[in-house]
Amino acid sequence: xxxKSNKVLTARRKREWGSGLLFVxxxxxxxxxxxxxxxxxxxxxxxxxxxxxKFDLKYLGFENxxxxxxxxxxxVVLKNTLLWTFxxxxxxxxxxxxxxxxxxxxxKGKTLFRIxxxxxxxxxxxxxxxxxxxxxxxDTGILNFLVKQINPAAATNxxxxxxxxxxxxxxxxxxxxxxxxxxxxxxxMQGIPREYTEAARIDGANAVQVFFRxxxxxxxxxxxxxxxxxxxxxxxxxxxxxxxxxxxxxxxxETVGLNxxxxxxxxxxxxxxSGMGVLLLIMVMIGFGLYSVRQRRLERRWQG
Amino acid sequence: MKRNWxxxxxxxxxxxxxxxGMAFSASAEDKEVSVWLGSWWEGEVEWMTQKFAEDNPGYxxxxxxxxxxxxxxNATSAILGGSGPDVLALDTLFLxxxxxxxxxxxxxxxxxxxxxxxxxxxxxxxxxxRTDEALYALPYRFxxxxxYYNKTMFDEAGVEYPTDDITIxxxxxxxxxxxxxxxxxxxxxxxxxxxxxxMTSFVPFLWGEGGDFVNEDITAGAMxxxxxxxxxxxxxxxxxxxxxxxxxxxxxxxxxxxxxxMSGEIAMIPMGDSNIVKIDEFAQENGFEWGVCLHPGLVRAxxxxxxxxxxxxxxxxxxxxxxxxxxxxILSMNNTVLPAVKxxxxxxxxxxxxYDIYKKQADQCKNAPQxxxxxxxxxxxTEELQNALSGxxxxxxxxxxxxxxxxxxxx
Amino acid sequence: MTMNKKKRTLILVxxxxxxxxxxxxxLAPFVxxxxxxxxxxxxxxxxxxxxxxxxxxxxxxxxxxxxSSMMHYFRNSLIVSLLSTAVSMVxxxxxxxxxxRYRFPGRSAMLTSVLFIRILPRVCLLVPFxxxxxxxxLINSIPGLVLVYLVVGMPLTVWLLKGYIDGxxxxxxxxxxxxxxxxxxxxxxxxxxxxxxxLAAVAMFVFILAWNEFMFPLLFAKDQACRTLxxxxxFYIDETGIQWGQMMAASILMSLPAILVFSYAQKYIVSGLxxxxxxx
Numbered sequence: 001x002x003x004k005s006n007k008v009l010t011a012r013r014k015r016e017w018g019s020g021l022l023f024v025x026x027x028x029x030x031x032x033x034x035x036x037x038x039x040x041x042x043x044x045x046x047x048x049x050x051x052x053x054k055f056d057l058k059y060l061g062f063e064n065x066x067x068x069x070x071x072x073x074x075x076v077v078l079k080n081t082l083l084w085t086f087x088x089x090x091x092x093x094x095x096x097x098x099x100x101x102x103x104x105x106x107x108k109g110k111t112l113f114r115i116x117x118x119x120x121x122x123x124x125x126x127x128x129x130x131x132x133x134x135x136x137x138x139d140t141g142i143l144n145f146l147v148k149q150i151n152p153a154a155a156t157n158x159x160x161x162x163x164x165x166x167x168x169x170x171x172x173x174x175x176x177x178x179x180x181x182x183x184x185x186x187x188x189m190q191g192i193p194r195e196y197t198e199a200a201r202i203d204g205a206n207a208v209q210v211f212f213r214x215x216x217x218x219x220x221x222x223x224x225x226x227x228x229x230x231x232x233x234x235x236x237x238x239x240x241x242x243x244x245x246x247x248x249x250x251x252x253x254e255t256v257g258l259n260x261x262x263x264x265x266x267x268x269x270x271x272x273x274s275g276m277g278v279l280l281l282i283m284v285m286i287g288f289g290l291y292s293v294r295q296r297r298l299e300r301r302w303q304g
Numbered sequence: 305m306k307r308n309w310x311x312x313x314x315x316x317x318x319x320x321x322x323x324x325g326m327a328f329s330a331s332a333e334d335k336e337v338s339v340w341l342g343s344w345w346e347g348e349v350e351w352m353t354q355k356f357a358e359d360n361p362g363y364x365x366x367x368x369x370x371x372x373x374x375x376x377x378n379a380t381s382a383i384l385g386g387s388g389p390d391v392l393a394l395d396t397l398f399l400x401x402x403x404x405x406x407x408x409x410x411x412x413x414x415x416x417x418x419x420x421x422x423x424x425x426x427x428x429x430x431x432x433x434r435t436d437e438a439l440y441a442l443p444y445r446f447x448x449x450x451x452y453y454n455k456t457m458f459d460e461a462g463v464e465y466p467t468d469d470i471t472i473x474x475x476x477x478x479x480x481x482x483x484x485x486x487x488x489x490x491x492x493x494x495x496x497x498x499x500x501x502x503m504t505s506f507v508p509f510l511w512g513e514g515g516d517f518v519n520e521d522i523t524a525g526a527m528x529x530x531x532x533x534x535x536x537x538x539x540x541x542x543x544x545x546x547x548x549x550x551x552x553x554x555x556x557x558x559x560x561x562x563x564x565x566m567s568g569e570i571a572m573i574p575m576g577d578s579n580i581v582k583i584d585e586f587a588q589e590n591g592f593e594w595g596v597c598l599h600p601g602l603v604r605a606x607x608x609x610x611x612x613x614x615x616x617x618x619x620x621x622x623x624x625x626x627x628x629x630x631x632x633x634i635l636s637m638n639n640t641v642l643p644a645v646k647x648x649x650x651x652x653x654x655x656x657x658x659y660d661i662y663k664k665q666a667d668q669c670k671n672a673p674q675x676x677x678x679x680x681x682x683x684x685x686t687e688e689l690q691n692a693l694s695g696x697x698x699x700x701x702x703x704x705x706x707x708x709x710x711x712x713x714x715x
Numbered sequence: 716m717t718m719n720k721k722k723r724t725l726i727l728v729x730x731x732x733x734x735x736x737x738x739x740x741x742l743a744p745f746v747x748x749x750x751x752x753x754x755x756x757x758x759x760x761x762x763x764x765x766x767x768x769x770x771x772x773x774x775x776x777x778x779x780x781x782x783s784s785m786m787h788y789f790r791n792s793l794i795v796s797l798l799s800t801a802v803s804m805v806x807x808x809x810x811x812x813x814x815x816r817y818r819f820p821g822r823s824a825m826l827t828s829v830l831f832i833r834i835l836p837r838v839c840l841l842v843p844f845x846x847x848x849x850x851x852x853l854i855n856s857i858p859g860l861v862l863v864y865l866v867v868g869m870p871l872t873v874w875l876l877k878g879y880i881d882g883x884x885x886x887x888x889x890x891x892x893x894x895x896x897x898x899x900x901x902x903x904x905x906x907x908x909x910x911x912x913x914l915a916a917v918a919m920f921v922f923i924l925a926w927n928e929f930m931f932p933l934l935f936a937k938d939q940a941c942r943t944l945x946x947x948x949x950f951y952i953d954e955t956g957i958q959w960g961q962m963m964a965a966s967i968l969m970s971l972p973a974i975l976v977f978s979y980a981q982k983y984i985v986s987g988l989x990x991x992x993x994x995x
Binding site for chain 3: 342343344372374381384385558562563586590
């Protein structure tokens, strides 16, 4: 990249920053309408006791936050949420990458494979959740039926056993979500200029080296955004767990997202639900902040 | 830039026309009354709409069916957003919290003016819609569970059928006797995604032993009383003894126990009036005979009531509908739900002897504690019961934790 | 560039094995669903589940086709999804281009706040969204849903497209500028073709988001006129249990269009792959 042309371009761009604003205006306006208001409300509610139906507010200071942070269930819920988020992300990445890499190879049946891997994603979650719940059913479910043919002792109560319940739900979630990751990875791979991989090949690198030295680093930025977004949605999601186990047995599959839902729509405690939402926001922002700081430090180191 | 502007203008025009189109389609001469009912009312919509228009000139009925999934959040969001229906049907379980949050309008004057007195209705469902301050709901549906049993399985095991005076201990005994050869004697529901079902399954044992969730003035938990612990032990005991399927810890009655019973895998389950019509189809296909008797202990009185959301300013339409539909002649015309108006219970198809058992069971019924904290209590009890079922705590420990947590909520 | 024949076979074997494993995982529940939809009520709950029904019945599928309201919901879902995809793609592409190629006051603030939409729990958005839509008179309307999906999808659509555009070297547009292209023309004729894979991926994401979403249409578009498929499917679950046969039949029929749309759109993503494929 020639620095001179860069400067010319950026100079022109600096002058025309008005056009920049125009480009982003539709999305920013939509956001301002739809998001600013809820964001402000959530912030306000988290410090108040909210009385329905008129949403009367009574200032409570940090009471909501205190109640959330001192809840005896918090450690378990956090642990479940972290496992839920990261393990399913890992599984989805593995499956997604494997599928994406397979697509790079020319083989018979590639089109069929393309279509098959998309199917889990096209199923509405309400159907998928009930279907998986039924598959896991210890008495009438197909999974135990198959397992019993091989090893009767291994057939367990997948969703009713606190040691297997979380993993069982994670697998269902991964099934539903891996096509999306696969798609994103394929799209990302498309952006890698082919000259890089070709050049490496000519230099004698084998497929594995190409993957780890060229493909992966090029995808890094892309993947990082994806990961961040997926982590966030992992913290918020609840409808799959709700349908399959309701958070049980006990609190074995209770996550933060489910807890917030319960608080708002079953206990009608919008104040506490907002408090949890704000805590989540803070957590994510801290994580994001730490990451940016680390990035900048690394960059500075590179520049010597 | 010019191209951009054109794009936005045309987009805005499209959106604007769509909005305008929506507005125009909503004009009517008659007064429209919107009513939310559960999706299982589908077969009734046509005659109700017709007859309502006939009997009430100047009004049209618009029944909006809602799925049971997320019914309560759906209703809550609509009311809070300011556009709820004129009449909202609610399960008795949804009532305490919604009444407490001011989401419903009082119906005392309306009920008095139209002669809707307490004695017209099944008392338990009526009570569920009342607080000390006011009456917020008028029941139209009563439902409870009785004990269904598979006669063929009993015959094969050489055991005598249960009768109306069976006790909780008797039930546990029969359950053990009928559990053999991979089949089970009974089923319980303990799934956290349907806590209402869990309560339906559990309370006969709790109340049957004389225990309860909270004390009389609802100021403290009462799960650690000897009676309550006895009830917990008997219910949990069924699971630990293996008299109920292993999956019960995550089962709901209609979603899981009912299909198992229909396939002849469970000999007895609690069965509600809405499922009893389906049994014959399955019994014939799977070749068995069945019967019902009174469920031991006290079963949970459940039902649905009509309410008027607080977001409604003009109550006229709502009152017209409720007044009309609660008439015994009209209410009994429905083929879907057992009426809560006593007179209607003997009319139409509801006079059939198939439903006699539920009318009898109405005398052996009890309401869950009338407190806005009920949803939280339900959650606490379900969670700790699940812990007891999985063996991570004993029944006594579970009871103690329940009381601790309930006191925290009530205190 | 020749490759050792043995190596090539090894890779092919590995690929096929992985392929089959992943396919089984992806397909199994779906196949089970189809099998269920072909069974009648009593066979569905049999304790010895069978993959191939003893008595195959098309009754469930016929019932779905005859259900005119299902067809109506299907039409609504299609309209909402296609419209959301189109609107989101346009808005997000414009925004991504603006954020990527320009610097203006408030840029980083705006960019970060796009993320907030995703961080805020859905639950906290439900009631405020309802109130805003009510004020804009967009409750129970398709444009209302489109707006919701546009906003909910923005963290992904805008950020992803921006990241992608960031990776496109600026020289490419430079030559266009030299030729006298304005930014819009540059966007449409130069950048867009290069962004095609990400654009297609983003389009699919929004399509599926709109297609599968349950809570938002349940709350904001429950009117019969604009009800979507996902809400319609929930009606198969009522207090007498789950009508598996019909629900599975309906949901499979309804997955087909999405699968078709995707197979088509995927071509845009993998179009260039054949050139980079392993040669042998």
